[in-house]
Amino acid sequence: MDDRAKYRRELRGYAIGFASALALTCAAFATVHFDLAPAGTTIGIVFALGLIQLNVHFRFFLHIDLKKSARDDLQLILFSTLITLLMVGGTLIILFNLYHRMM
Template sequence: MSAQDAKERAHDARVYQVGLVLALVLSAVPFGAVALGLLPASGLLWMIAICAIVQILVHFRCFLHIDLSSNHRHDLQLILFSVCIVILMAGGTLWVIGNQRAMMM
């Protein structure tokens, strides 16, 4: 193993460690806030949503190695397209079920 390979492995290990610590903190903060009742219900929902979005970004950056550089742009576009399709499917399903419920009442 060359010195460059060892350096890259050390950098990757550091990125994984930082990602793990951030993921654990971003999971523990909402659990702790709910368990201790630190905020009202609406504040808890906002805090959980913000922690979830930040945790998604941490997973993309630290574990999937997806950033805004040109060589990772295709991966990012693929993920965004997949998210768009899932949102369309879930939204369409909820819309159809909502209309069906309205017609049944």
């Protein structure tokens, strides 16, 4: 495959990723703006659209998928996510504990 074909393929991937991310963002905003569902369902829809958009960003912009060569990158992202969630969760536990003690 020559460089020109590689460039076109990569550019096409970025365009598909951009269009998908834009469509998912617009769908989330439309769901909230036009009150298409009850509040609980709307939160679920927006959360699901966010997870799908996370996958789109991983696949099209960060080039991370489930192939053998990208598993190290995926493990690094998952570990970083775990550490971040532990830090945020611990902070929230401490803050809520302090809040309840002040009441």
